Amino acid sequence: MVTITLNGTERYVEDGITVLEAARREGVDIPTLCYHEALAPYGACRLCMVEAEGPRMRRVLLPSCNLKVFEGLVIDTETWLVRDTRTTIMELLLATTPNTELLLILSRRLGVEKTRYQTNKVDKCILCGLCVRVCREKIGASALNFKASDENDNVVADAVSLSSDACIGCGSCANICPIGVIHVADGGDERVISLYGEQVNTLRLVRCESCGKPYTTQKFLDFVLSRLEKGVSSKSKLRICENCAGEYYSVALTGQFLVFEEFPPIL
Amino acid sequence: MSIYFIYQDQKRCIGCRACEIHCKTENDVPVGPRFGRIIPVGPKVIGTVPRMNFIFMPCFHCENPWCVSACPTGAMKIRAKDGIVFVEQSLCVGCKACITACPWGVPQWDEETGKVIKCDYCRHRIDNGLLPACVSGCTTNALRWVSPEEASRLKRERHAREIASNLPY
Numbered sequence: 001m002v003t004i005t006l007n008g009t010e011r012y013v014e015d016g017i018t019v020l021e022a023a024r025r026e027g028v029d030i031p032t033l034c035y036h037e038a039l040a041p042y043g044a045c046r047l048c049m050v051e052a053e054g055p056r057m058r059r060v061l062l063p064s065c066n067l068k069v070f071e072g073l074v075i076d077t078e079t080w081l082v083r084d085t086r087t088t089i090m091e092l093l094l095a096t097t098p099n100t101e102l103l104l105i106l107s108r109r110l111g112v113e114k115t116r117y118q119t120n121k122v123d124k125c126i127l128c129g130l131c132v133r134v135c136r137e138k139i140g141a142s143a144l145n146f147k148a149s150d151e152n153d154n155v156v157a158d159a160v161s162l163s164s165d166a167c168i169g170c171g172s173c174a175n176i177c178p179i180g181v182i183h184v185a186d187g188g189d190e191r192v193i194s195l196y197g198e199q200v201n202t203l204r205l206v207r208c209e210s211c212g213k214p215y216t217t218q219k220f221l222d223f224v225l226s227r228l229e230k231g232v233s234s235k236s237k238l239r240i241c242e243n244c245a246g247e248y249y250s251v252a253l254t255g256q257f258l259v260f261e262e263f264p265p266i267l
Numbered sequence: 268m269s270i271y272f273i274y275q276d277q278k279r280c281i282g283c284r285a286c287e288i289h290c291k292t293e294n295d296v297p298v299g300p301r302f303g304r305i306i307p308v309g310p311k312v313i314g315t316v317p318r319m320n321f322i323f324m325p326c327f328h329c330e331n332p333w334c335v336s337a338c339p340t341g342a343m344k345i346r347a348k349d350g351i352v353f354v355e356q357s358l359c360v361g362c363k364a365c366i367t368a369c370p371w372g373v374p375q376w377d378e379e380t381g382k383v384i385k386c387d388y389c390r391h392r393i394d395n396g397l398l399p400a401c402v403s404g405c406t407t408n409a410l411r412w413v414s415p416e417e418a419s420r421l422k423r424e425r426h427a428r429e430i431a432s433n434l435p436y
Contacts, residue, residue, distance in 0.1 A: 036360070037357040037358050038340035038341070038342065038357075038358040038359070038360050039360075134360050134362075138339040138340050138360055138362070139339060139362060140339070170362045170363065170364070171361070171362070171363070172360050172361055172362040175360065175361035175362075175381040176360055176361065176381075216367055220364075220367065221367065223364070224337050224364050224367045224368050227336055227337045227339070227364065227368075228333055228336050228337060228368060229331070229336060241372075242366050242367070242369070242372040242374075243372060244372070245369065245370060245371050245372030246304055246306055246324045246371055246372045246373075247306050249322075249324070249370070249371050250306040250308050250320075250322035250324065251308055
């Protein structure tokens, strides 16, 4: 346990956690956008900036998601500098992506009504990296990567690209994207993944052996099977969709054990 | 395996689905997903009468759950003190690996939050000394909150009674 000063009060917090985690556990709200508990801290959105000061560190602005707590750390989350920084970042985000529900909710919470900057007409990727990180760190497919478009002279990443060979079609990216520029849609026998409104990948769906409806991709099945223990995976090939699984079990249960045509012979 | 077990006396169950409704109300489950399900099987003609069976399917809280092995983020967890398998919502990224892995189709998808939700034996209730919603809401007392040993004993006793009632003497 270490002692930190959070907004003027001394708190004892667990060693090794980040300032953001400590603040949330102590009930202090710090806004975040690119932070996800399951993923490693990234510090892309800069919304979680706090003022930090230590015994051997001068007072600076730092992203709280990436800063580990240490003895004697002083953290302020609501100074004018922090608020001003947050407002500016929020306004810049709003200028990039003006029509996204989640950003509008967040900006209203931070008291930002409108942006001073030139606003895009179409929502653009905010490069929070959630999709890229979840694909790389958790799914292990590394199908998504940052890229720079051709007209970008500085060659700084301004979008995300998808490699269709590596993609397993799990849909985590679409699910985690805060502004919804990635879409996964199942139609007929195919799962289509679109990025910024453009189709980037099509994967064939496997059909359920019980009801015959397409339910998941072969690559995703392989991914799940590879994570299960070896003995388990050889027995089950997970060929039944989640809707049929329960019914399949119930029929097997009643068929075998419950409904007797007549009572079993007693010896 | 969890130290608890929900035993269903299929002879008592009338398929009224009160368990499903109590579960949905208690856990605030959105439209679509269901934690505990009643699956009707039949009708099947036994002798001369048609018979139906209603199988109650909550999560079984397995000893080595495939959902937990499949989860890439560690969001699907086993509670150490009693073996309850639950989802840590903040860690879920919505890859649905658990849904695909579970042989019984137990983990459910919450469209609104984009995360997985599942039966956790109403752990907030049992921690307060109450019964899970499905058990306390069961209209015919078909569901019982027991230990696995107790469930096995109940089943054997019932089977023994059935056999005894058909003996010629």
